[in-house]
Amino acid sequence: xxxxxxxxxxxxDEESRDVTVxxxxxxxxxxxxxxxxxGMENIDSSELKIPFLNILQSNSPQCKPVDAGGLxxxxxxxxxxxxxxxxxxxxxxxxxxxxxxxxxxxxxTPRALGGGFVAIHQPNDDLIIRLQAEHGKFGRLPNNVTKRxxxxxxxxxxxxxxxxxxxxxxxxxxxxSQRVIVPFKSTQIxxxxxxxxxxxNIKYANPKSTTENPLPPVQPPLWAxxxxxxxxxxxxxxxxxxxxxxxxxxxxxxxxxxxPIENLIPMSAPLYAEAKAFNQMxxxxxxxxxxxxxxxxxxxxxxx
Numbered sequence: 064x065x066x067x068x069x070x071x072x073x074x075x076d077e078e079s080r081d082v083t084v085x086x087x088x089x090x091x092x093x094x095x096x097x098x099x100x101x102g103m104e105n106i107d108s109s110e111l112k113i114p115f116l117n118i119l120q121s122n123s124p125q126c127k128p129v130d131a132g133g134l135x136x137x138x139x140x141x142x143x144x145x146x147x148x149x150x151x152x153x154x155x156x157x158x159x160x161x162x163x164x165x166x167x168x169x170x171x172t173p174r175a176l177g178g179g180f181v182a183i184h185q186p187n188d189d190l191i192i193r194l195q196a197e198h199g200k201f202g203r204l205p206n207n208v209t210k211r212x213x214x215x216x217x218x219x220x221x222x223x224x225x226x227x228x229x230x231x232x233x234x235x236x237x238x239x240s241q242r243v244i245v246p247f248k249s250t251q252i253x254x255x256x257x258x259x260x261x262x263x264n265i266k267y268a269n270p271k272s273t274t275e276n277p278l279p280p281v282q283p284p285l286w287a288x289x290x291x292x293x294x295x296x297x298x299x300x301x302x303x304x305x306x307x308x309x310x311x312x313x314x315x316x317x318x319x320x321x322x323p324i325e326n327l328i329p330m331s332a333p334l335y336a337e338a339k340a341f342n343q344m345x346x347x348x349x350x351x352x353x354x355x356x357x358x359x360x361x362x363x364x365x366x367x
Contacts, residue, residue: 112353113230114146116243118153118294118305140294140305144243145356151233153305156293158312159245160334162286162342163230164259169354170206170223180354181221194223202249224248227255228352230345232338233292240334242341244352245292250299251306258309265323286338288326289313 119126119141127133134148142151151157168191170181184191194204208220226248232240247255265288266280289312294305313321328335344350 112146112356113242113244113350114144114353115357116151116233116245117143117145117357118307119143120304140296142292142294144241146353153294156291156308158234159231159290159292159309160234160240160286160288160328160338161229161231161258161262161290162338163345164285165228165230165352166226167228168204168223168225169357170221172221173217176217176219180357183354184223186225191223225252227252229255229258230341230352231286232334232341234289234334238334240337242350244357245307246357247307250297254307254309267324283327284339284342286335286342287328288323289328290326 117123119137119139121139123137123139123143124132125134125137125143126139129135134143134150136150137143140153142153142157143149144151166186168184168186168188170184172179172181190206191204194206198204204223205217206221206223208217210218212218226246228247229245231243231245233243234240262285263282265283267283269278269281272278291308291310291312291314293308295308297304297306311320311323311326313325315321328338341350
C-alpha cells in the first residue's frame with residue numbers, strides 16, 4: 064500500500080450512513096440523520112465533569128513499581144488524565160486547543176494526613192485574604208493547623224494552593240479530542256501568564272476596515288489556534304521537577320514556531336465548532352471541573 068493510501072481511511076456507505084473519506088488527522092464524517100445525539104439529551108453538569116491533566120513527578124504514587132500500586136508505563140514527566148488513567152508522552156506532547164480559563168484557590172488535606180480534595184475558594188474570599196495577610200501571597204497557605212512536629216510539619220489542618228487553569232481540547236494524531244483541564248500552580252503560574260500575554264498580542268486586521276473607515280485589529284478567540292502542550296525538566300533551589308511547555312503547534316524544521324496564522328483553525332472546521340461549544344458549556348455551567356481527579360497539595364506539585 065502506498066504512503067498516500069495509508070494517510071487516508073476509506074469507509075463504506077451503510078444504508079442511511081453517508082461516510083466520507085478523510086485524512087486520519089480529521090474526524091470521519093458520518094450522517095446519523097435524526098438519530099444524531101440520541102440518548103445524550105439533557106445532560107447536566109453532574110455528568111460532565113472535566114478531568115485534570117497532571118504532570119507525574121518523582122513523588123507521584125503512579126510512579127511506584129506496579130506491584131506496589133503504581134500505574135504501568137508511568138514515569139516522571141509524563142502527562143496523566145486523572146479520570147481515565149491515560150498517559151501521554153510529555154516530551155512528545157500533544158496538540159492542545161485552549162477554550163476557557165479560571166483562577167481559584169484549591170484546598171486539600173495533605174497526603175501525609177490522609178489526602179483528599181476539601182474545597183474551592185475564590186481569590187476574594189475572606190479566608191484567602193486573611194491567610195495571605197498572615198502567610199504572604201506566594202506559596203501554600205496552611206489552614207486550621209494547630210499542631211506541628213519537631214520539624215515544623217503540620218500534624219493536622221489543610222493546605223490551600225493558588226492555581227490558574229486552562230480548559231481545552233487535547234487532540235491526538237487521529238483528530239480525536241478529549242476535554243481536559245491544565246492546572247498552573249507555584250512556579251508554573253508564570254508560564255500561564257506568559258501564555259496569556261502571547262494570546263493578547265495575537266491580532267489580525269479587521270476585515271471590515273477600509274481606507275475610508277480604518278478599524279483597529281481584532282482579537283481572535285482563545286480557541287482560534289492550535290498549540291502544543293508538553294513537559295520539560297526543570298530545577299530550582301527547592302528541587303527537581305517537570306513543568307509545562309506551551310507553544311504554537313506548527314513548527315519550522317529548526318523547531319522554531321511558525322507564525323500564528325499558520326496555526327489558525329478555520330471557523331468552518333469541526334474542531335473550531337467543538338472548541339466554541341465547549342467554551343459555551345463552561346460559561347453556562349453545563350460542565351465543570353472534576354476536582355477529585357487533581358492531586359493533593361503535596362503530590363504532583365512542583366517546588367515553590
